[in-house]
Amino acid sequence: MITLSDCSCWFKDKKKVVKAMKHMTFSVKEGEVVGILGENGAGKTTLLRAVATLLEPTHGTVTVAGFDTVKEATEVKKRIGVLFGGETGLYDRLTARENLEYFGKLYGLDQHEIKARIEDLAKRFGMRQYMDRKVKGFSRGMKQKVAIARTLIHDPDIILFDEPTTGLDITSSNIFRDFIHQLKQQNKTILFSSHIMEEVSQLCDSVMMIHQGELVYKGTLPELYAQEQSEDLNYIFMSKLARGIS
Template identity: 65%
Template structure:
């Protein structure tokens, strides 16, 4: 379980400090798929960056299985797969295969394990035709699929995605959703932000709604539907942001 306890983070913008995340607390259960939604600037990416140990909170703690993640960064990062929006982290002068081999080696994977993972991911995401081409000539969607494969190359226990289907066509987005369900069935923990409510409805058990750095709802999606007597996530999010039917 991941436990976020009274976490805050602020950044300096010119001469002012802006609080990106304001004393939030939440629990992420092992093996659950959790959707993170909110407007741009709501604090979603800041939360994901803290969960990934890339930035530390100004206040509060984040623990994985009872241990502070910032006191055990190396061990935590070995269990994480992380993808932030358009930040693919790929090297343009390398082929897709070479990129994946390189990132696999960073996790001390054997050559055989790397090869097997690349073969599986290339088949899953339909990358076979361009696996040995240099990334610099790739479309946005092609780069995004390689970046997702990079995130999963070491078969992580916990996966953090920030807008993972950005740039993907309908077919690729559906393949990604199928992969999320497969990971869920394998007991993986997945947290992803998205503006696509259909993805939340199809894939998630739990949901975190953020607004101006605060959590306006955190819990089971089905409980939210029952509380509000609606399954329209667009309406439910707007309602929460407007302060109607607040249950947290």
């Protein structure tokens, strides 16, 4: 469970204050897959960073599995897997396997667990044939898959992805989407941002719409479709923006 209570994040940019997140209050239930939608600069990454303990809220609190992201960050970190767009967090000079082993150790897994986990992830992501090659020479999609595997090495219950399929080809995006389905069956809680409406409508139970730092909608997709009398998420999003999102 993820809970935000009146959470705001401000940045001081020279003399101006940027209110990237304003008074957000919501919960994400265990096993819920939630898509975050919003224009560029809406505050999606800021929200994910706050949940991931990477950013301290200026006001309000964020709790993950009952732990406060500021006061109990270590407990939160153990339970989350995080992947931010553009940052794979991998070491180029190590092989895919060595990278995963390294992160497994960081999370305190023993050798046996690490081996089993790597085997499972390599199989699921179709990465077996390049596990022992250095990441340096990998294509973007190959790197992204290893990065996703790294995020999941400690089998976290809560997974946060920021635009996970940006830059992936159709095959890799589909692998990722299948993987989300598998994670969902394991009752994992997933919160991810995306600009791809089709992806959100296929994968998510609920959506959040963020506009200029404010949470303007959170609800299940069936609720949203009924409310808007349409099942076209792209159309719904655009028409909400045109109406001033209400």
